[in-house]
Amino acid sequence: xxxxxxxxxxxxxxxxxxxxxxxxxxxxxxxxxxDILDFILSTCKIxxxxxxxxxxxxxKDLAMMGFKHIDIIDMDIIDLSNLNRQFLFRHKDIxxxxxxxxxNYINARIAGCQVTPHCCPIEDKKEDxxxxxxxxxxxxxSITARRWINGMVVSLLNYDDNGVLDQSSIIxxxxxxxxxxKGNARVILPGMTACVECTLDLxxxxxxxxxxxxxNTPRLPEHCVEYVKVVQWPKENPFGVALDGxxxxxTTWIYExxxxxxxxxxxxxxxxxxxQGVVKNIIPAVASTNAVISAVCATEVFKLATSCCTxxxxxxxxxxxxxxxxxxxxxxxxxxxxVCSNIPHPVDIDDPCKMKLKDLIDFLCENIKFQMKNxxxxxxxxxxxxxxxxxTIKMIExxxxxxxxxxxxxxxxxxxxxxVVADVTTPTSVIIKLRYTISDVEIN
Amino acid sequence: xxxxxxxxxxTEAALQKKDGEGTPRSGNQKKASAAQLRITKxxxxxxxPKTCSTEFPDPDDLLNFKLVICPDEGFYKGGRFIFSxxxxxxxxxxxxxxxxxxxxxxxxxxxxxxxxxxILREDxxxxxxxxxxxxxxxxxxxxxxxxxxxxxxxxEVLTTNRRVFEQNVxxxxxxxxxxxxxxDRCLK
Numbered sequence: 257x258x259x260x261x262x263x264x265x266x267x268x269x270x271x272x273x274x275x276x277x278x279x280x281x282x283x284x285x286x287x288x289x290x291d292i293l294d295f296i297l298s299t300c301k302i303x304x305x306x307x308x309x310x311x312x313x314x315x316k317d318l319a320m321m322g323f324k325h326i327d328i329i330d331m332d333i334i335d336l337s338n339l340n341r342q343f344l345f346r347h348k349d350i351x352x353x354x355x356x357x358x359x360n361y362i363n364a365r366i367a368g369c370q371v372t373p374h375c376c377p378i379e380d381k382k383e384d385x386x387x388x389x390x391x392x393x394x395x396x397x398s399i400t401a402r403r404w405i406n407g408m409v410v411s412l413l414n415y416d417d418n419g420v421l422d423q424s425s426i427i428x429x430x431x432x433x434x435x436x437x438k439g440n441a442r443v444i445l446p447g448m449t450a451c452v453e454c455t456l457d458l459x460x461x462x463x464x465x466x467x468x469x470x471x472n473t474p475r476l477p478e479h480c481v482e483y484v485k486v487v488q489w490p491k492e493n494p495f496g497v498a499l500d501g502x503x504x505x506x507t508t509w510i511y512e513x514x515x516x517x518x519x520x521x522x523x524x525x526x527x528x529x530x531x532q533g534v535v536k537n538i539i540p541a542v543a544s545t546n547a548v549i550s551a552v553c554a555t556e557v558f559k560l561a562t563s564c565c566t567x568x569x570x571x572x573x574x575x576x577x578x579x580x581x582x583x584x585x586x587x588x589x590x591x592x593x594x595v596c597s598n599i600p601h602p603v604d605i606d607d608p609c610k611m612k613l614k615d616l617i618d619f620l621c622e623n624i625k626f627q628m629k630n631x632x633x634x635x636x637x638x639x640x641x642x643x644x645x646x647x648t649i650k651m652i653e654x655x656x657x658x659x660x661x662x663x664x665x666x667x668x669x670x671x672x673x674x675x676v677v678a679d680v681t682t683p684t685s686v687i688i689k690l691r692y693t694i695s696d697v698e699i700n
Numbered sequence: 701x702x703x704x705x706x707x708x709x710x711t712e713a714a715l716q717k718k719d720g721e722g723t724p725r726s727g728n729q730k731k732a733s734a735a736q737l738r739i740t741k742x743x744x745x746x747x748x749p750k751t752c753s754t755e756f757p758d759p760d761d762l763l764n765f766k767l768v769i770c771p772d773e774g775f776y777k778g779g780r781f782i783f784s785x786x787x788x789x790x791x792x793x794x795x796x797x798x799x800x801x802x803x804x805x806x807x808x809x810x811x812x813x814x815x816x817x818x819i820l821r822e823d824x825x826x827x828x829x830x831x832x833x834x835x836x837x838x839x840x841x842x843x844x845x846x847x848x849x850x851x852x853x854x855x856e857v858l859t860t861n862r863r864v865f866e867q868n869v870x871x872x873x874x875x876x877x878x879x880x881x882x883x884d885r886c887l888k
Contacts, residue, residue: 403733403790453734464822466818466848467814467820468848471810471816471850594737595737631744634732634762636731636732641762642760643760643762646744648744649744649754650754651754651759652756674731674732678740678743679744685740687732
């Protein structure tokens with residue numbers, strides 16, 4: 257027992273130097289205390305999204321840093337091509353869930369660490385799951401997934417009646433990304449600093465070629481592959497299913513057809529590898545870039561969890577194609593961001609059993625705060641979108657007109673329901689949140 | 701400085717948050733996705749020219765709809781052309797997928813319904829809207845572009861003999877063979 261304690265002391269000696277002593281570079285309001293280490297070791301819950309190139313690095317970094325309660329989520333299974341850089345996986349693990357194998361490896365290797373794997377798409381987990389974490393860190397390869405988790409952490413924010421953010425509802429998001437020798441790391445404080453949606457324009461668009469070029473005047477081997485993918489596949493539909501870049505049969509078919517087309521136009525350079533690259537939009541992954549970006553992200557997680565140092569504010573880029581270059585700048589929060597500037601406006605409803613949708617629309621038009629002209633309303637009920645009323649589209653107007661004379665209760669709108677309102681008077685959609693004041697009356 | 705202070709408050713708040721204990725929050729419906737928010741705005745501000753109309757098979761599904769164009773001038777006057785729009789979860793980072801469902805004799809639309817319009821692919825930008833695409837498509841019918849063809853034969857006819865092109869278009873709209881390809885009738 258004594259021995260265990262001693263090794264424990266030694267293991268965290270470096271963290272203690274940072275967390276239990278003041279220093280010239282600490283955060284101005286930082287108060288050194290042994291409690292902070294205790295928080296990391298016993299309380300702090302971290303979620304890692306993605307168990308791929310960045311995810312393996314992140315899990316290793318955070319676990320060795322002392323974080324003990326780590327969840328990791330990834331829907332993918334291990335593929336042979338992952339093994340060169342996703343170092344928690346071995347040949348025998350091919351075909352098994354990434355999250356599961358990564359968690360097992362770390363749990364076996366690092367004493368006291370409890371990694372919980374989740375082998376599912378992030379969309380399968382609900383608000384309550386994400387709310388349970390102190391910090392979320394992402395190692396993702398898709399913009400769609402980044403936008404989804406960003407929307408999730410923003411939707412967890414609480415605002416009071418004056419629109420003031422409740423700070424305890426903030427779950428910081430640390431996001432890393434790599435592409436070949438380039439990478440970036442950023443810290444998002446939802447509701448306070450720029451979110452993924454604020455900076456959506458920063459993501460490079462997918463490489464596309466003009467349709468007429470690939471159809472008539474191909475010059476590059478990529479044009480031939482793209483032609484087969486976009487035109488020939490839907491036309492001939494050789495396997496009767498949608499194109500799957502992971503299916504060897506599919507890629508082989510594309511490769512053969514693309515080669516035919518290349519020969520026809522005297523184009524050289526169509527290889528199987530190129531076909532795979534174009535079909536799946538593959539960019540070669542570089543292990544060292546993942547290591548660098550993950551180290552930055554893990555450090556940010558540590559800073560956020562401990563306050564021992566001011567976190568990155570808020571976007572860092574890294575590039576080592578030609579020498580080493582890094583730069584950090586403050587990405588600006590957008591005032592009209594559809595996601596993070598869209599603070600739900602509470603609307604008090606006296607009696608949802610009597611109030612009709614028409615009354616709600618009249619309220620939005622007449623109320624001094626909204627003064628709308630001709631609003632369209634949609635909402636989400638049980639995860640499914642529902643159009644309440646859109647006056648500007650003839651067909652929808654006709655179909656949703658009967659909703660106007662239904663009461664809010666009849667429409668299935670509950671207390672706390674968020675309704676998306678689009679109107680010419682606002683640059684983006686506005687969200688209103690229904691607040692029923694009737695609950696007491698019902699009890700009586 | 702304001703940000704620094706907030707950071708500190710944040711950690712204090714986090715420290716107080718007990719393990720596994722969520723902050724209570726009323727209402728537990730899933731929030732509309734960013735794509736959903738944006739398309740709602742796009743559609744409610746849709747300003748269709750009088751030659752265009754939309755069809756929504758399911759009013760609750762704003763992500764899949766059809767656009768009907770009935771040009772009232774130009775080569776394609778009198779025809780009725782249907783386009784399907786599929787708006788993906790990555791909208792507006794990625795453009796919607798637009799296909800022409802009506803067979804049409806047009807230099808920039810092929811037999812599979814692929815449409816060669818720059819803003820549908822290489823020139824798409826998130827600031828563009830559904831309205832931009834509607835106007836782009838309408839323009840294709842007013843000014844078919846023979847320089848970037850998808851249907852090379854049609855493009856060739858357009859450059860060499862506009863009269864014959866016009867006749868071919870009208871023949872195709874009424875239903876019949878043009879250049880060995882049968883076109884279904886699509887008169888308004």
